[in-house]
Amino acid sequence: MDNNNWLKHLDHKMLKDAQSSAFCSYLIALEGWRRGLTLKYYSEKVTKKNIHAPGLLYTLSSDTNTHRFYKARGDRVKEQAFSIGSNKFATKKWLEKQGIPVVEGEKFGKDVPDYEIIDYANSLGYPVVLKPVVGAQGKGVIANINTTEYLEKSLKYVRNQLNSSDVIIEKHFEGEEYRLYVIEDEVIAVMNRIPANIIGDGVHTIGELIKLKNKERKKNPRLITCLIKKDFEVLNTLEKRGHTLESKLAKGQQLFLRENSNISTGGDSIEVTDYFPEEVKKIAVAALKSIPNFPHGGVDIIYNKNKTGEESAVVIELSPTPQIGSLVFPMKGVSRDVPSAIIDYYFPEVKEKKNVNSNIYFNLSAVLEPLINKTASEVTVSPPPSNLIISKKMIVVGEVQRVGYRKWVRKKAIELDLIGYAKNLLNGNVEIVVAGTENNINLFKDKCRKGPKASKVETVSEEISEASLKVGFEILEEPKKKQKLTINNSNNNGQVKKIKSISIKRFLKRLLGKK
Structure with missing residues (x-):
């Protein structure tokens, strides 16, 4: 990450x-x-x-x-734009009329039986893509369906289990999928969306590798809610490729778990703004501009670098209410603001x-x-302090714990329009981080040297701080760490037989004869 x-x-x-x-x-x-x-x-x-x-x-x-x-989505994206952009088939037909490259496909309402949809797919030619007409975050989108049997199972899943009875069948377009964020004439960010995948290590099963990949994703503030789920598409993809959740992959072997590359369903986010072709960026800008009052939003494009001109890319979706989190927190690449x-x-x-x-x-x-x-x-929401200039961290040494020092500090900070926190440290000191005007911080430091009557301050050191601060003033505790005690079991000759490290709590229990 x-x-x-x-x-x-x-x-x-x-x-x-x-x-x-x-x-x-x-x-x-x-x-x-x-x-x-x-x-x-x-x-x-x-x-x-x-x-x-x-x-x-x-x-x-x-x-x-x-x-x-x-x-x-801001209010400059008007109702008509939202209505078109939120409906995949309406988007497709609108763009097609405006000369924007899209893939061939058709919409089928809830009254159309599955066998008619399958007949259309057979005439279109496999592989095909199945999508709900209305939906977001890749839910129900199943790409690269290459058999009638798999399409039949997919239709039952999308129409019955997901209750998305109105669907679209499209011809599969070979290439990689990208999300572009556009404002007026400018592409602000481009992200390559790679389908959910794992890489084998020769040791862990596929199910275990998914768990490990999700553990890494949780380190990303956007991806923490976008974990890989062992759902219909993942299980069917494994079956198609001759695997189960108990299978093991060779070291370095990559396995794609979905055809759908949406980040919300477990896809990888790779930022590529500076390297993406300008001619394809122009397609994204033109797509958004073709719809009245649609000045900003997401444009999803499939781009095939092995093709040239208009044949190299197609627009597959527009998003009037796009997820922007992965553009700000990509798994790889530069964060775009x-x-x-x-x-x-x-x-x-x-x-x-x-x-x-x-x-x-x-x-x-x-x-x-x-x-x-x-x-x-x-x-x-209460406004941020209008006069913030600097932020400083102070370490207060002395008899400053269990004497009301932090509460006293909080009161003085509020009186001087400072924000920050005071935190007890395990070593007996108090850490204070405050932000405000330099003059007020200096006055505050003088007060910290005095402290309440019950305290005895020895020193107050300070340094510039870059810590993030919540508006207001908090009283915090440093997380307690388990303290370890080394027990030396020696024989009469002083030779060490065994050394153990146990917690002080367990040691005291032993001392008192408790298990």
Whole structure:
């Protein structure tokens, strides 16, 4: 997992509360909030199914503009654009009329029996792709179906188990799949989406390798919710290739578990913006521009580098509400700051405030709690400190634990408009990180040297800090580590017979005669 090229102003600590469907919303909302835009979250029922989903719907406002967002879709993407882009077949027909390259295929409604769909696939020629007409994140998309038997099983799965009775059959186009994020005339980011896969080591079974791959994916703040599941497509792909979950692969052998390359279903995200052909980028821009009031969104393209001209690429989908998380946190490549580009587009008046408050964030769980509990229908997020200049870490040495020192420090920090935290360390010291004006931090340090009456401060050291800080002032504890005690079992001659390391807790139990 290549995290050395991720954006420094976004880290795991900030994003912990947003590892859900609110992930993309939070990335954009946080960027706007840091620039001084007023952020409000709403608890309106935001889908046709009336799902109560706080964290997805929000507004950002400057002194002159207010814009409404749902996930990563802003209000400049109008209803017609959303309607076309959300329907795979409507997208396909619209683009085809506008001269944008697409693959051949047809839509079949719920009243069309499976055998008619199979007859069409036979006439089109295998391999084919099966898609639900309406859907997102690759759910129900089964690619490279090369037999009638597999198509029949796939139809039953998509139409019956997934309840997606309206489907599309398309001719399979050979090539690799890419997600391009476009704003107006510019391609902001390009990601190569590689189907879910594992690489053998000659030791672990396929099932175990999937578990190990998922463990790695959990280290990525976007992929933590995009694990490889042992579902219909994975099990059928294994069967087609003569494997089971108990099979073992030779060392270095790569096995693709799906034909569908969507990140949400376990695909790998490889950022390739600087290396992607300009002529194919132009196709993506033209696709979005062909639909009125569709200024930004995702464009999914299959590109075959062995072909030239218009035959080298086809547009397979448009996404008015795309997932942008994998563009910000790719498995390999350079992180692309899509949230910043979106804020620049909607609020050009705050462009110069980019990277202001870059280590400050707000507590998303606390903000959304009234909406989740339905005690409020909207919440305005408190603005970030407007006068932040520096951030410093201080280590306070002395008698500063169990004397009310941290609570006293918190009160003084709030009085001086500082944010940060105070944390007890296992060595008896207290660590403080604060952010604010240099003058207020100096005044705060003077107060820390004095401390409350019960404390006895010996020294206060300081250094510049780059730690991410939540708005407010927290009182924290350093995680307790298991302390080990070495027991020396020697004979009468002083020769060591056996050395054990056990926890102090276990040692005390033994001493008291407890097991």
